[in-house]
Amino acid sequence: MEIRIEHMVHHIGEEAEIKGWLYNKRSSGSIAFLELRDGSGFVQGIVVKNGVSALVWENAEKLTQESSVKVIGKITEHPKKEGIVELQISNIKIVQLAEEYPISKKEHGPDFLLDHRHLWLRSKKQWAIQRVRDVVIQAVYDFYHEQGFIKIDTPIITPNACEGATTLFAIEYFDEGEVYLSQSGQLYLEAAIMSVGRAFDFGPTFRAEKSKTKRHLTEFWMMDAEAAFVEHEESMAIQEAMLCFIVTRCLETCRMEFELLERPIGPLEKIKPSFPRLTYADAIQKLRELGSDIQFGEDLGNDDEGLLTKDSDLPVFIHKWPKSIKPFYMKQDPENPDLVLNNDLIGIEGSGELIGGSEREDNYEKLKAAIEKEGLKGPEYQWYLDLRKYGSVPHSGFGLGLERTVGWICGVEHIRETIPFPRLINRVRP
Ligand code: 4AD
Ligand code: MG
Numbered sequence: 001m002e003i004r005i006e007h008m009v010h011h012i013g014e015e016a017e018i019k020g021w022l023y024n025k026r027s028s029g030s031i032a033f034l035e036l037r038d039g040s041g042f043v044q045g046i047v048v049k050n051g052v053s054a055l056v057w058e059n060a061e062k063l064t065q066e067s068s069v070k071v072i073g074k075i076t077e078h079p080k081k082e083g084i085v086e087l088q089i090s091n092i093k094i095v096q097l098a099e100e101y102p103i104s105k106k107e108h109g110p111d112f113l114l115d116h117r118h119l120w121l122r123s124k125k126q127w128a129i130q131r132v133r134d135v136v137i138q139a140v141y142d143f144y145h146e147q148g149f150i151k152i153d154t155p156i157i158t159p160n161a162c163e164g165a166t167t168l169f170a171i172e173y174f175d176e177g178e179v180y181l182s183q184s185g186q187l188y189l190e191a192a193i194m195s196v197g198r199a200f201d202f203g204p205t206f207r208a209e210k211s212k213t214k215r216h217l218t219e220f221w222m223m224d225a226e227a228a229f230v231e232h233e234e235s236m237a238i239q240e241a242m243l244c245f246i247v248t249r250c251l252e253t254c255r256m257e258f259e260l261l262e263r264p265i266g267p268l269e270k271i272k273p274s275f276p277r278l279t280y281a282d283a284i285q286k287l288r289e290l291g292s293d294i295q296f297g298e299d300l301g302n303d304d305e306g307l308l309t310k311d312s313d314l315p316v317f318i319h320k321w322p323k324s325i326k327p328f329y330m331k332q333d334p335e336n337p338d339l340v341l342n343n344d345l346i347g348i349e350g351s352g353e354l355i356g357g358s359e360r361e362d363n364y365e366k367l368k369a370a371i372e373k374e375g376l377k378g379p380e381y382q383w384y385l386d387l388r389k390y391g392s393v394p395h396s397g398f399g400l401g402l403e404r405t406v407g408w409i410c411g412v413e414h415i416r417e418t419i420p421f422p423r424l425i426n427r428v429r430p
Helices: 005-011 054-062 110-115 124-146 186-196 232-253 255-260 280-289 302-309 364-373 378-386 402-410
Strands: 015-027 031-037 042-048 068-077 085-096 170-173 177-181 198-206 219-228 277-279 316-319 336-340 342-347 352-359 395-401
Touching: 005 015, 005 042, 005 085, 015 042, 015 085, 031 054, 031 068, 042 054, 042 068, 054 085, 124 198, 124 232, 124 255, 124 402, 177 198, 186 198, 186 219, 186 378, 186 395, 219 232, 219 402, 232 316, 232 342, 232 352, 232 395, 232 402, 277 280, 280 302, 280 316, 302 316, 302 342, 302 352, 342 402, 352 402, 364 378, 395 402
Parallel strands: 042 085, 277 316
Antiparallel strands: 015 031, 015 068, 031 042, 068 085, 170 177, 198 219, 219 395, 316 342, 342 352, 352 395
């Protein structure tokens, strides 16, 4: 019977067929240890020369790294390690004998690995990261559905800019001229919530970012959420609850992955409400006290984000930023017209800005003025302004960067490892 490796623990004593690949091999001349993987996990198979036919032993000897195989054997408990099973192999069928595999156990440089991303994905750590990514995605869906949000798919091809014109990817669109790849589905979600109340999207977004940092991709996945009648403070509470939900889910289901990634889970176990909230003005003051030369009115750099969270066990909200450095759609702070009701959520352990969000300007005239001030063209934003003419309500939303979130949870250095095929300023292949 075919059994997937992840289910083997429930079938001790039974005979199983594993369909997969040879990950690694050790042989002593009379006994061979084949580390097998089938996509669901890794298991050690044992071939004893005297216990199998000559052909099976020959196959075991001949197998090369990443050869595809069908293997039959009996599932036994590991003699020393509790909860670990092994396969006492009786038969090996080679599906394809792999050529010499370019990725070996020796250290490879990042460029070599990225050039071989199509194969690197099979490595244990990369496998674990993609599994965690999948758990995070599912957790996001589950969280929102529990909270009464529905998924709304926003377009990828759009004629307008959401997050500033400098990072747009332009494409020629038939007779329409230049249009762009979406930077965020937010503006469309704002239209959708006036129909469904609470909504989220989750898809690829694009930024022609000139930044070569460990946290910038040109194509990344963003989850935008938006809710009618939700104001600034409540929006931060939703963000906090969502992040706690995601981390809790990962702690419940990704123990094996964290072990493979050598990711200590202590810091994740501390992620509980309430996250500290600091105004932008207080953040600037604190940074200056800590030795940064940042001025009021400037964006936070990587170092500043690191400084603000270095002594914190919890992510930190920085809210109420100067209007001058934030996009047109953010609502003016009624207590100070130079500020907006927005927040960034800065992650711990150097993970940087995980979420950006705000209450949205719901007043027609103020929004129109802000659009014009940013030099954006009227007609493309007319439908967006319409939302403020027909039953405008206070509403808020935010965007979570999937790769930064997964990168932090997995404890990986560069977020390029968290997306199957990373697109960076200098890389579009494979
Ligand atoms: O802060 P951002 O630019 O916010 C928006 O786009 C809003 N329209 C979202 C909304 O309110 N619905 O982006 C949101 C998040 C960031 O906090 C960051 O985690 C991630 O998206 N992000 C990137 N991740 C990887 N590479 C990049 N170049 C990123 N730019 C933003
Ligand atoms: Mg941001």
